Amino acid sequence: MDIIHDDYQVHYDAATATVLCQGSFRLRGTEEYAPILQVLTAAVETHPATLTLDLRTLQFLNSSGINTLAKFVLHARQYTATQVVMKGSHQFPWQEKSLKNFQRLLPRLQLEIE
Amino acid sequence: MRHRRKERPIKRIFGQFIERAIERKDYRGEHLEIGFSPTSIPIQQRWRTNGLSADFLADYLITFFPGDDRAAAERQAELKSAVSYVANELLENAMKFSYTSSQHAISIAMYLEAEAVSLYVTNSIDPHAVAAFQLTIERLLTEDTDTLYMEQLMHNAESDSEEGSSMGYLTMLHDHGATLAWKFAPSLQDPDVVTVTTMARLSV
Numbered sequence: 001m002d003i004i005h006d007d008y009q010v011h012y013d014a015a016t017a018t019v020l021c022q023g024s025f026r027l028r029g030t031e032e033y034a035p036i037l038q039v040l041t042a043a044v045e046t047h048p049a050t051l052t053l054d055l056r057t058l059q060f061l062n063s064s065g066i067n068t069l070a071k072f073v074l075h076a077r078q079y080t081a082t083q084v085v086m087k088g089s090h091q092f093p094w095q096e097k098s099l100k101n102f103q104r105l106l107p108r109l110q111l112e113i114e
Numbered sequence: 115m116r117h118r119r120k121e122r123p124i125k126r127i128f129g130q131f132i133e134r135a136i137e138r139k140d141y142r143g144e145h146l147e148i149g150f151s152p153t154s155i156p157i158q159q160r161w162r163t164n165g166l167s168a169d170f171l172a173d174y175l176i177t178f179f180p181g182d183d184r185a186a187a188e189r190q191a192e193l194k195s196a197v198s199y200v201a202n203e204l205l206e207n208a209m210k211f212s213y214t215s216s217q218h219a220i221s222i223a224m225y226l227e228a229e230a231v232s233l234y235v236t237n238s239i240d241p242h243a244v245a246a247f248q249l250t251i252e253r254l255l256t257e258d259t260d261t262l263y264m265e266q267l268m269h270n271a272e273s274d275s276e277e278g279s280s281m282g283y284l285t286m287l288h289d290h291g292a293t294l295a296w297k298f299a300p301s302l303q304d305p306d307v308v309t310v311t312t313m314a315r316l317s318v
């Protein structure tokens with residue numbers, strides 16, 4: 001369930017129930033984001049106690065990417081036994097500003113900015 | 115048969131549109147402009163140039179905000195992140211909505227002024243899409259940004275299409291504190307073609 005591209009990578013580690021997103025997400029629309037959304041939804045569908053979305057090395061996220069993460073977060077709402085943790089970094093200032101909006105879609109989402 | 119005269123597009127402004135600084139006689143500031151031909155390479159390959167151009171503008175800009183201390187570094191990172199996001203979104207929109215049959219180029223310009231950095235993206239637009247776009251703009255300018263942002267985020271999360279989702283503009287307003295304005299005008303090269311210039315202004 002890995003996606004390797006010149007500009008971005010998505011890696012799912014089943015052992016730690018962590019999805020690692022790296023690089024720059026500047027894909028064009030819903031269709032191009034479908035494989036990434038699939039990794040995310042498949043990860044939550046394994047019902048882990050905690051699912052970590054590690055975005056600390058995600059330098060850039062365009063508006064289609066914001067929509068994609070919103071779709072994932074909304075999907076995760078129905079898995080009430082899974083705690084979703086979103087990890088961000090102060091290194092990329094957009095993360096502090098934009099990631100907290102997802103918490104409003106899923107109040108139990110734990111946001112950790114380091 | 116009587117020949118009916120074609121209606122020419124008219125100029126219309128939305129929001130606090132400030133004309134480009136270069137049009138002011140006393141302006142001596144930094145500015146950059148990049149132009150994109152709509153026909154030289156396919157849009158799929160062209161898409162990559164959005165990110166390249168946006169990052170270039172952002173990297174270029176921060177050289178005018180020097181400093182080695184923590185506060186300066188934070189300011190640089192913040193500005194770079196905002197300009198890169200705004201420029202990329204404006205270009206993505208221009209690539210998506212530019213009226214290909216008009217053969218009109220797309221341009222992005224950045225002006226650095228004492229208190230703000232302004233970005234201007236100009237593209238042609240399908241005359242049939244103008245009314246719907248102007249309605250979207252009216253909502254962006256008159257409704258509460260936070261409410262609209264959350265409504266739209268929820269709507270997009272539930273929908274398969276993101277057509278006209280405005281998330282790019284809403285993120286500029288909501289997360290990056292940008293001021294947005296638009297100018298619709300006939301193209302200088304072909305007065306039958308409608309162009310739209312989107313202005314995004316960020317305080318520095």
